[in-house]
Amino acid sequence: MTPEPRQIQYDGVHCNLLIQQFPRSVVVLKITGSDVGEFGEAPMKALSSWIDGSDSIEFFIDAREVRGASIDVSGEWARWLIAHKDRLRTVTMLTGSRFVQLTAEFVRRFAALEGIMRICTEPAVFDNALAEALQPR
Numbered sequence: 001m002t003p004e005p006r007q008i009q010y011d012g013v014h015c016n017l018l019i020q021q022f023p024r025s026v027v028v029l030k031i032t033g034s035d036v037g038e039f040g041e042a043p044m045k046a047l048s049s050w051i052d053g054s055d056s057i058e059f060f061i062d063a064r065e066v067r068g069a070s071i072d073v074s075g076e077w078a079r080w081l082i083a084h085k086d087r088l089r090t091v092t093m094l095t096g097s098r099f100v101q102l103t104a105e106f107v108r109r110f111a112a113l114e115g116i117m118r119i120c121t122e123p124a125v126f127d128n129a130l131a132e133a134l135q136p137r
């Protein structure tokens with residue numbers, strides 16, 4: 001049984017974000033709606049405070065219910081990923097639409113994460129990778 005994660009939630013008009021930190025250096029970011037930047041830098045600052053000075057993490061981004069993200073927001077996340085690349089062991093992102101998949105591919109290239117970032121289009125693949133990461137070793 002997986003212990004309860006540490007979490008923080010942001011609820012907005014256009015988007016909701018949930019960040020969870022599990023044991024074993026697993027962090028999950030779940031995004032729903034359209035990320036237009038209504039939370040500013042708050043989610044990125046929270047993530048930074050959780051992972052700075054820690055072991056490298058397995059970062060899972062669940063965007064299966066994202067309708068879209070602004071170019072500015074995508075760029076901000078790409079810059080955050082670049083700044084924290086040394087703390088990221090893997091990045092696994094689930095996309096729910098072709099548009100979000102194209103945006104994720106842009107972010108992966110821009111942040112030079114080709115070797116560590118996997119983009120999934122099938123929920124089962126993402127869910128299995130997350131379940132495996134949460135298994136005790």
